[in-house]
Each structure stands twice: as structure tokens, then as C-alpha cells.
Amino acid sequence: MNSLILQTATRVLVALILVFSVYMLLRGHNYPGGGFIAGLIAASAFALFAIAWGMEAAQRALRVPPGNLAMSGVLISALSGMLAAFKGEAPFSGQWFQLIGDKNSGGISISNVLIFDIGVYLAVLGAVLTLIFALEEAG
Amino acid sequence: MGAVGDTDSRDSRQAEPGRLISLLSPVPPTILTLILLFYMSDISAGREISFGVTWVSDLGVSLQFFIDGLSFLFALLISGIGVFITIYAASYLRGHMQLRRFYLYLYLFMIGMLGLVLAGDLMTLFVFWEITTIASYLLIGFNNTSAIARRSALQALLVTTLGGLCLLAGFILLGSLTGSFDMVQVLASGETVRASSLYVPILILILIGSFAKSAQLPFHFWLPNAMAAPTPVSAYLHSATMVKAGIYLLARLHPVLAQTETWEWILTCTGAATAAVAALAALRQTDLKLALAYTTMIALGTLTMFLGSDASAAVAAAITFLIVHSFYKAALFMVVGIIDKQTGTRNMIKLGGLGRVMPITFFTALASALSMAGFPPFLGFIGKELKYEGALAVASEPALVSTAAVFANAVTVTVAGMVALKPFLGKYPHNLPKVHEASPGLWISPLILSFLGLTFGLAPDLVGGGLVEPALTAVLGIPESIDLRLWHGINIPLLMSILTFGLGVTMYLGLRHLRAWLAWDFKHAPTSADLLWDKSLELLRFFAAFQTRILQNGVMRRYLTVIFVTVSIFLSYALLRSGQFPLEYNWPRLNLKEWAALLLTVGGAFMAGTARKPLIAICALGALGVGVALIYLFFGAPDVAITQLLVETLYLVLVAAILPRLPVFSPGRKIRFRPRDALLGGMVGLLVTLSILAVLQTPFDSPTSDFFEQAAVPEAHGRNIVNVILVDFRALDTFGEIIVVFTAAVAAVTLLGHQLRRGPQ
Numbered sequence: 054m055n056s057l058i059l060q061t062a063t064r065v066l067v068a069l070i071l072v073f074s075v076y077m078l079l080r081g082h083n084y085p086g087g088g089f090i091a092g093l094i095a096a097s098a099f100a101l102f103a104i105a106w107g108m109e110a111a112q113r114a115l116r117v118p119p120g121n122l123a124m125s126g127v128l129i130s131a132l133s134g135m136l137a138a139f140k141g142e143a144p145f146s147g148q149w150f151q152l153i154g155d156k157n158s159g160g161i162s163i164s165n166v167l168i169f170d171i172g173v174y175l176a177v178l179g180a181v182l183t184l185i186f187a188l189e190e191a192g
Numbered sequence: 193m194g195a196v197g198d199t200d201s202r203d204s205r206q207a208e209p210g211r212l213i214s215l216l217s218p219v220p221p222t223i224l225t226l227i228l229l230f231y232m233s234d235i236s237a238g239r240e241i242s243f244g245v246t247w248v249s250d251l252g253v254s255l256q257f258f259i260d261g262l263s264f265l266f267a268l269l270i271s272g273i274g275v276f277i278t279i280y281a282a283s284y285l286r287g288h289m290q291l292r293r294f295y296l297y298l299y300l301f302m303i304g305m306l307g308l309v310l311a312g313d314l315m316t317l318f319v320f321w322e323i324t325t326i327a328s329y330l331l332i333g334f335n336n337t338s339a340i341a342r343r344s345a346l347q348a349l350l351v352t353t354l355g356g357l358c359l360l361a362g363f364i365l366l367g368s369l370t371g372s373f374d375m376v377q378v379l380a381s382g383e384t385v386r387a388s389s390l391y392v393p394i395l396i397l398i399l400i401g402s403f404a405k406s407a408q409l410p411f412h413f414w415l416p417n418a419m420a421a422p423t424p425v426s427a428y429l430h431s432a433t434m435v436k437a438g439i440y441l442l443a444r445l446h447p448v449l450a451q452t453e454t455w456e457w458i459l460t461c462t463g464a465a466t467a468a469v470a471a472l473a474a475l476r477q478t479d480l481k482l483a484l485a486y487t488t489m490i491a492l493g494t495l496t497m498f499l500g501s502d503a504s505a506a507v508a509a510a511i512t513f514l515i516v517h518s519f520y521k522a523a524l525f526m527v528v529g530i531i532d533k534q535t536g537t538r539n540m541i542k543l544g545g546l547g548r549v550m551p552i553t554f555f556t557a558l559a560s561a562l563s564m565a566g567f568p569p570f571l572g573f574i575g576k577e578l579k580y581e582g583a584l585a586v587a588s589e590p591a592l593v594s595t596a597a598v599f600a601n602a603v604t605v606t607v608a609g610m611v612a613l614k615p616f617l618g619k620y621p622h623n624l625p626k627v628h629e630a631s632p633g634l635w636i637s638p639l640i641l642s643f644l645g646l647t648f649g650l651a652p653d654l655v656g657g658g659l660v661e662p663a664l665t666a667v668l669g670i671p672e673s674i675d676l677r678l679w680h681g682i683n684i685p686l687l688m689s690i691l692t693f694g695l696g697v698t699m700y701l702g703l704r705h706l707r708a709w710l711a712w713d714f715k716h717a718p719t720s721a722d723l724l725w726d727k728s729l730e731l732l733r734f735f736a737a738f739q740t741r742i743l744q745n746g747v748m749r750r751y752l753t754v755i756f757v758t759v760s761i762f763l764s765y766a767l768l769r770s771g772q773f774p775l776e777y778n779w780p781r782l783n784l785k786e787w788a789a790l791l792l793t794v795g796g797a798f799m800a801g802t803a804r805k806p807l808i809a810i811c812a813l814g815a816l817g818v819g820v821a822l823i824y825l826f827f828g829a830p831d832v833a834i835t836q837l838l839v840e841t842l843y844l845v846l847v848a849a850i851l852p853r854l855p856v857f858s859p860g861r862k863i864r865f866r867p868r869d870a871l872l873g874g875m876v877g878l879l880v881t882l883s884i885l886a887v888l889q890t891p892f893d894s895p896t897s898d899f900f901e902q903a904a905v906p907e908a909h910g911r912n913i914v915n916v917i918l919v920d921f922r923a924l925d926t927f928g929e930i931i932v933v934f935t936a937a938v939a940a941v942t943l944l945g946h947q948l949r950r951g952p953q
Contacts, residue, residue, distance in 0.1 A: 081912060081915045081919075082909075082911075082912060082915055083910055083911040083912050085830040085834055085914075086831070086834075086915070087831065087912070087914070087915040087918060088919065089835065090831065090834050093839065093842060097842055097845070100842060100845040104845070120937070120938070123934045123937060126930065126934075127927075127930055127931055127934055130926075130927050130930060131927065134923060134924070144924065145924045147908055147923075149909065162909070164909070166908070166910075166919050166923075169919050169923055169926075169927075170915075170919045173918075173919070173930055176930040176934055177930065177933060179934070180930075180933040180936065180937035181937070183938070184846065184936075184937050184940050184941075185846060187941040187944045187945075188849040188850050189849050190944070
């Protein structure tokens with residue numbers, strides 16, 4: 054599709070949607086969102102880009118082959134699940150590390166759950182884009 | 193010039209890959225043998241060693257090992273023969289391009305075999321049993337460029353796996369009957385098992401497994417075909433070890449399953465029949481390796497026959513013969529390998545007069561063959577005398593067993609002549625190329641093995657007290673002593689021996705006439721099981737193709753029809769059985785936005801079903817999806833609603849991408865009204881609605897969701913329950929799902945790529 058309006062708008066929109074997808078990924082633990090949803094949002098950003106600028110441009114914008122993205126997502130999730138092994142707990146059980154402050158009075162903590170969710174995000178994004186690109190190539 | 197030199201040195205490096213491995217390869221089995229020998233006095237004193245770890249505690253399965261006299265004997269044979277096989281293979285396969293792969297398979301097999309005989313748990317035994325099956329598949333098919341090798345490997349795999357599955361079923365029954373998979377406990381509950389109504393099914397299942405592995409009738413046909421393997425493999429797997437796995441199992445479970453008429457008759461008859469069929473087939477062979485393979489079958493049949501009895505003489509005969517057989521058979525296979533390697537043929541018709549040019553090989557062959565034929569003072573003689581003594585002691589059918597034993601041994605004598613005399617004596621054929629003696633690496637192993645046969649024959653106490661007695665005690669369950677010696681005086685077994693020699697020598701001398709007669713009489717017999725196997729595989733393939741054509745013909749509409757019809761049938765059955773009619777349903781009061789969502793959903797569905805243009809139908813489906821998302825949102829599932837909306841969006845993008853490719857979207861094309869589809873769709877919709885209403889009739893049981901609601905913040909530190917479930921409580925499920933997503937994408941790419949190569953139709 055060769056529409057100047059869409060192409061101009063896409064430049065701004067894609068950046069916004071991608072930032073929004075990261076926002077959805079990070080807030081997922083307490084509010085609606087999460088890796089799966091965020092991955093779909095990011096995928097739709099690239100889909101929009103592909104519609105406006107063509108499939109090749111979208112592939113260039115992604116920089117890496119989507120299959121690799123999906124594979125690394127699965128790998129990150131697997132590794133984050135294995136972190137529990139260091140504590141001798143069951144695979145994929147949540148591990149929390151307090152970065153700043155006290156656990157009871159808030160502060161900032163980080164957990165392998167977030168890493169797992171990032172893996173989900175990448176896997177969904179990569180898999181959906183693999184499909185979209187493949188369909189377009191076939192067509 | 194320098195460039196040429198480079199190429200040469202690289203070539204010579206490549207020409208001998210795995211040279212280091214093959215030189216070091218005898219080390220592990222040697223160490224193992226020494227360790228085992230170190231424990232020999234302990235074992236012969238009656239000690240049992242047991243160790244292991246819990247594996248699947250919920251199923252009562254543990255990785256347990258258990259060493260008593262019987263498993264010790266087998267372990268020693270496997271590692272001891274393994275030493276000689278690895279030494280031999282290092283020379284035999286020298287320069288083979290895939291040597292590393294060969295040793296990987298061979299060690300895999302060795303580990304599997306050792307685990308099998310040392311297993312102290314039925315499930316552990318089964319796992320190692322299957323490892324030997326797979327390793328033997330890889331080894332038989334080692335020359336993977338040969339179609340014959342591949343077919344033989346597959347055949348051995350399928351036959352022994354079929355047996356393995358039966359064995360698993362038998363083990364599970366046996367385990368549930370005795371309450372444990374633990375070998376010691378199973379072995380102690382023989383009386384319970386024999387008295388149970390499950391005894392016969394257990395027996396038959398386990399026997400199928402061990403008969404398939406040990407090439408008993410009617411599963412015998414894979415063994416001769418397995419000779420497609422390289423000779424070291426044949427010498428190791430198909431003479432000394434793997435085929436003995438079934439025999440080991442029979443001996444192992446002897447205290448549990450034996451001492452009944454069923455056991456006795458099945459084993460005696462199968463063993464005798466196998467030995468007889470194999471004996472007839474062995475006489476017909478001109479290929480030395482095949483002739484030896486058939487004598488292995490004779491040996492296996494004989495062993496099975498003797499294990500059918502619970503007389504201690506018969507069992508002692510089986511165990512002694514097992515040791516004897518491992519020594520001479522491995523040695524003879526190696527000798528045939530040497531002949532094959534030096535002259536390029538294994539056909540006995542083409543061979544002769546090699547004794548003068550290959551004196552060491554000749555001597556080795558002669559020594560092993562004399563043991564095989566059972567001449568004094570070799571160990572084979574003691575084994576044979578014991579066999580006759582055992583045959584006479586068999587309670588049920590001494591006449592049958594004795595006749596079978598004499599016939600089998602006579603044929604063995606004949607084959608011993610075929611292997612050790614025919615190629616080495618007589619005139620040197622003029623069309624045979626000039627050959628010389630093999631390298632020491634080739635003849636050293638069989639030479640030592642044949643010397644061992646002689647040494648043990650002269651000093652039978654070396655094996656009698658330390659090996660045979662403990663094994664005998666383990667099989668019979670009561671302490672047994674045995675006196676192995678060469679000269680028992682003039683008795684019936686000795687007379688039977690003389691008869692055997694006479695018969696065997698006569699058959700060897702008249703081999704040409706005998707073979708002509710056999711060829712005329714048994715033209716199809718030995719190959720028929722093989723042909724039957726091919727036919728049954730063909731039938732299986734035909735059936736698979738037939739049902740694939742019906743169920744999976746690649747037409748999407750057909751798949752959906754099958755799925756929906758199945759769902760309808762099962763749902764209506766479940767609904768009728770539930771007895772919840774008439775359904776009570778109170779129409780709730782809906783507010784305006786809920787009416788709007790309902791309208792969107794129902795209207796979208798109606799339009800999608802009735803639209804005549806594909807584009808409109810897709811848009812209507814989108815509207816339907818949005819309606820559903822709204823319903824999720826109104827009823828407190830924002831995450832699901834967001835996901836639904838995003839999926840609808842991406843779905844449209846995907847459809848837009850393939851839109852131009854589908855024939856149904858060609859301009860002007862309209863969707864016809866299909867009454868059958870409408871009926872099916874309507875029915876599924878109605879049934880699903882009814883079943884949801886029926887489910888709503890029962891009160892909501894909520895402990896699971898209560899748990900998640902309560903545990904989300906304190907345990908997982910998150911307030912979004914859906915996400916906490918996804919990434920924390922049920923992270924493993926989610927992980928599985930992203931793998932599915934990834935796999936689906938890869939599969940789609942593969943399918944589309946295929947389509948791409950074929951081009952649009």
C-alpha cells in the first residue's frame with residue numbers, strides 16, 4: 054500500500070505502539086497486560102509497519118529474523134525457569150531478589166518471573182511475525 | 193608440490209578418524225572386567241550387592257541395581273567378551289570413516305546390556321532393554337548406505353520393540369500383582385504369582401518379549417538378517433550378548449514364573465522347534481556367517497528348552513552351555529570375519545586350502561570349532577555332557593528334549609566342520625586371490641578366546657565354583673552345587689555324545705547330498721516368515737494410507753466436518769446422560785451496553801453465516817470477535833478481552849496477507865448456500881449452548897480460583913491474578929504454550945515454503 058498519510062502516521066505510531074507494548078509487559082504483574090498481550094501488541098506494530106511500508110522494510114526494521122527472536126524468547130523463558138535450581142526448588146518457581154529497601158515496606162524487587170514474561174513476549178512476537186512474513190512471502 | 197603434500201597429509205589424517213578411540217576402546221571393558229573379577233569371590237560366597245536411587249517415587253520405580261550370581265555371570269561375559277570384541281574391531285574396522293560413531297553405538301549397547309543384566313527393578317530392566325534394542329538397530333544398520341542393512345535393522349527394531357511392549361505390559365501386571373517393581377521382592381513372591389489368575393497373561397506377555405529378543409520361533413527371522421551388521425557387531429550382539437538378553441530374562445524370572453506345566457511346555461516346545469528349524473536352515477547355508485547365525489539360533493533354542501525345566505541338572509546345563517557358547521561363538525564369528533576380510537568372500541564353496549597360508553587363523557578356528565562341536569578336552573565337551581544329563585533329567589518329555597538336543601548338536605558338529613575345516617583344507621581354489629595371514633590385531637582375540645575354552649575345559653573348577661554355581665543358586669533359589677569335570681565314566685550322556693559325533697561327521701561328509709535334498713524339500717520354508725513379515729508391513733502401510741485418505745485428506749472442510757460431527761455426537765450423548773432436563777434458566781436483566789455487545793455478537797455471527805461475499809463474512813467475524821471481547825470486559829476479564837481484541841486484529845492482518853491467494857476471493861466469486869454446513873454449524877452451536885447451560889446448573893466449585901485469589905499477592909507479589917497464574921503458578925504450562933506457538937510458526941513456514949516451491953495452483 055502506498056499511502057502517504059498512512060506512511061507518515063506509521064512512523065509515529067509504530068514507535069508509540071512499541072513503547073506501549075513494553076509498558077504493557079512491565080505493568081502486567083499488577084494490572085491487565087503481560088508478556089503475551091504485549092507480544093501481540095508489538096507484533097501488530099510491525100504488521101502496521103509492513104502494511105504501510107512493505108514487507109521488506111518491516112523485516113529490515115526488525116533487524117533480526119523473527120524465528121531467531123522467537124527461539125531466543127523460548128530460551129530466555131527456559132533459563133529463567135532454571136534459576137530456581139540454584140535454590141534447589143522446583144523448576145519455574147518464582148525467585149525474588151530485593152534490590153532496594155525492605156520487602157515489607159515496599160522498595161524495589163526483581164524476580165525471574167519478569168524475565169520469564171520477557172521470554173514469552175519475545176516468543177509471541179517472533180512467532181506471529183514469522184507467520185506474517187511467511188504468508189506475505191508465499192503470496 | 194607443496195600443495196600436493198598438504199592434501200596428502202590431510203587425507204591420511206582423515207583416512208583414520210577415531211584411531212585414538214579405537215586404540216583406547218578396550219580400556220573401559222577391561223577395567224570393568226577387572227572390577228567384576230575383584231568381586232568374584234564375594235559373589236561366589238553367596239553375597240548379593242544392591243544399590244540404586246529413587247527415580248519416579250510416585251510410580252514406585254527406582255533406578256536400582258542388583259548383583260547376584262546370575263547377573264554377575266552375564267555382566268562378566270558382556271564386559272569380558274567386550275574386551276576381545278573391541279580389540280578385534282580396532283583392527284577390523286581400521287580406517288572406517290565412521291569409526292567414532294561405531295564406538296558410540298557399541299558403548300551405548302554395552303551400557304544398555306550391562307544395565308539390563310544388573311537391573312534390580314523391573315522398570316530399570318525395561319529401560320535398559322529398550323536401550324539395547326535401539327543400539328542394536330543402529331549397529332545393524334551401521335552400513336547405512338546399504339538398503340539390505342537398513343531393512344534388516346528396521347526389522348530387528350520392530351520385532352524386538354514389539355516384544356518390548358509386551359514385556360512392559362507383562363512387567364506392569366507383574367508389578368501390580370506383587371506390589372512392587374523391586375526385583376528382590378518380585379523374586380520372592382513366586383507362589384503368589386503362580387497362584388494368581390493373571391499368571392498366564394503375565395507369562396505370555398513376558399515370553400513374547402524374551403522370545404522376540406532371543407530369536408525364538410516365531411520371531412526368529414530377524415536374527416539371520418541381522419548379519420548385515422559388521423562382523424564385530426555380529427560376534428558381540430548376535431552371538432554372545434544381546435540375543436542372550438531374552439535367555440537372561442527367562443533365567444532371572446525362573447523362580448517367579450517357572451515350575452508350572454504351562455511354562456515347561458511352552459519353553460520346551462518353542463526351544464525344541466527353534467533349534468530344529470534353525471538346524472535345518474543351518475545345513476542349507478553356504479555363507480559361513482549365516483551358518484553360524486543359525487547355530488546361534490540352535491543354541492538359543494537349546495537354552496530356552498533347558499530353562500523350561502526346573503531340574504537342577506537342566507538349568508546347570510543351560511548356564512554352563514551359555515558360557516561355552518559365548519566363548520566359541522564370538523571366536524568363530526571373528527574367524528569368519530578374518531576369512532571375509534582376507535579373501536573377500538564368506539562363501540564356503542569358493543574357499544579351500546587356506547590352512548597353509550593362514551596357519552594361526554586355522555588353528556584358532558579349529559580350537560573354537562572343537563569346543564563348539566563338543567570334543568574333549570574343551571569346555572564345549574563338558575557343556576554337551578551336561579546338556580545330555582540335563583535332557584535326561586527333564587521331567588516332562590525327556591525323549592523329546594534328548595532327541596532335539598542330539599539333533600541340534602549333530603548339526604552343530606557339521607557346521608563346526610563347515611567353518612573350521614572346509615575353508616582351510618583341500619585344494620586352494622585357483623580363482624581365489626593370493627592371501628596372507630591376518631594381522632595380529634585380528635587373530636589375537638579369537639585365539640585367546642579359544643585358549644580360554646581349552647583352559648576351562650582342562651580346569652573346569654575355574655568356572656564351576658565361581659560362576660556356574662552362584663548363577664545356578666540364583667536361578668533355582670536354593671543353594672546348589674555342581675561338579676564340572678571332563679570324565680564322568682561311561683554313561684548314557686557319553687553314548688549320546690558318540691552318537692552325536694557320528695551323526696555330525698556323517699552329515700558333514702554327505703553335506704552336498706544333504707543340501708541338495710534340503711533345497712528340494714525346504715525351498716520356501718526358512719524364508720516364509722520373512723516374506724510374511726513383508727506382507728504384514730505392506731498391509732499396515734495400506735491400512736495407514738487408507739485411513740489417512742479418509743480422515744486426513746488435506747481438505748480443511750473435511751477436517752472440520754469430522755471434528756464437529758464427533759463433538760456433536762459426544763456432546764449429545766453427555767447431555768442425554770446428564771439428566772439435567774428441563775434446564776432452568778432465568779433470563780438476566782441486561783443493561784444497555786450489554787445489549788449492545790450481545791447485538792454485535794449475534795449480529796456478527798448471523799452476518800458471517802449468511803454473507804454471500806467473503807470479504808463481508810470476514811468483517812462480520814471481526815465484529816463478532818469484538819462483541820465477545822466486550823462481553824469479557826463487562827464481566828471482569830480485561831486481560832482476556834485485550835488478548836481477544838489483539839488476536840482479532842492480527843487475524844485480519846493475516847487474512848489480508850493471504851486474501852489474494854485464495855480462489856474463493858477471486859473477484860465476483862460468491863459463497864453458495866450449503867445446507868449441510870448450515871445444519872452442522874447450527875447443531876454444534878445449539879449443543880454447546882445447551883451444555884454451557886447445563887454446566888451452569890451445577891454450583892460453581894471454586895477452591896482453585898479461591899486459592900489463586902488469596903495466594904497471588906502474598907506468594908507471588910502480584911495483583912493481576914491472570915498474569916500471576918500465567919507466569920508464576922502455571923509457568924511450566926505457559927512455557928509449554930510458547931513452545932507450541934513457536935512450533936506452529938515453524939510448521940506454517942515449512943508448509944508455506946512447500947507451497948511456494950510447488951508454485952500457486
